[in-house]
Amino acid sequence: MTKRFEEAMRMMRHRDPQMQEDGFGVLEPHAAEHLDELIEAFREEQDRGLRAWLFELIAAARDSKALPLLVQHLVDDDLRGYAVHGLVVLDTKEARTALYRDRANGED
Numbered sequence: 001m002t003k004r005f006e007e008a009m010r011m012m013r014h015r016d017p018q019m020q021e022d023g024f025g026v027l028e029p030h031a032a033e034h035l036d037e038l039i040e041a042f043r044e045e046q047d048r049g050l051r052a053w054l055f056e057l058i059a060a061a062r063d064s065k066a067l068p069l070l071v072q073h074l075v076d077d078d079l080r081g082y083a084v085h086g087l088v089v090l091d092t093k094e095a096r097t098a099l100y101r102d103r104a105n106g107e108d
Contacts (some may be wrong), residue, residue: 035058
């Protein structure tokens with residue numbers, strides 16, 4: 001894990017809401033650089049709120065490595081919006097196909 005990622009995660013777990021926001025802000029512009037770390041942290045995290053933030057950062061990375069995770073969470077009520085957004089901004093053939101299938105199945 002990189003020092004930036006470790007520090008941002010420490011901040012995001014802090015009790016102070018502003019510190020949490022600041023930690024998110026540290027990672028947001030660098031989400032693509034930390035995608036593997038974000039995915040690993042997302043899979044291990046138990047806190048629902050932090051998982052949502054991690055997933056939001058994964059979607060913001062705009063990297064096709066995130067495609068399977070984004071598609072998997074199209075059915076997750078808590079993360080669906082981030083999954084849809086992530087697929088829209090990814091804008092690959094595979095992402096568009098996943099969104100088309102999702103809509104065809106009666107979702108948004």
